[in-house]
Amino acid sequence: MSVYSNGILIFRFRDERLEMMLVHPGGPIWAKKDYGVWSIPKGLPEKNESPLDTAKREFREETGFEVDGEFIDMGEIKQSGSKIVHAWALEKDLDVTDVVSNTFTLEWPKNSGKIRKYPEVDKAGWFDIELARKKIRKGQAGFIDRLVDILHYSQKGERSGMEKRYRQTTLF
Secondary structure, three states, rough: OOOEEEEEEEEEEEEEEOEEEEEEEOOOOOOOOOOOOOEOOOOOOOOOOOOOHHHHHHHHHHHOOOOOOOOOOEEEOOOOOOOEEEEEEEEEOHHHHHOOOOOEEEEEEOOOOOOOEOEEEEEEEEEEHHHHHHEEEEEHHHHHHHHHHHHHHOOOOOOOOOOHHHHHHHHO
16 A cells, blocks of 8 residues: 655755755654755645645644745655655745754664654755755655756756746646
């Protein structure tokens, strides 16, 4: 049985260069890991919740930011195992230093009897395409490529035809 997760990939342009916002998982297991562990903010749906509403709620829970606007549906990607992630992109410039995440409890060290609270997300960052591909979890990297294709973006910073395509993909 597949598990569905829904998320939002925030992007912006700085000096005509595309950047994406990714989040780093909190907790001691991830504390010293960097490449291949960052993610788009995402999570599991609650009962009777639409996929986009799930993505917005999870984004708020993991970052503290409410997001709204013209979402670009980037479809689904099946990750290893049975998890399927459905993501939307949204152009927005957020201050990642203001990220505040919900928390979870974990016994750490394992079998120590010490229960501690950790943030689900311990930090967020803005990354250009090349660095985002290195930082993001392997199973989510396809969303970076999809966003680049949707925006008709070249790594040289050119957005040839982007405005026309962008408007077409956001009318739903």
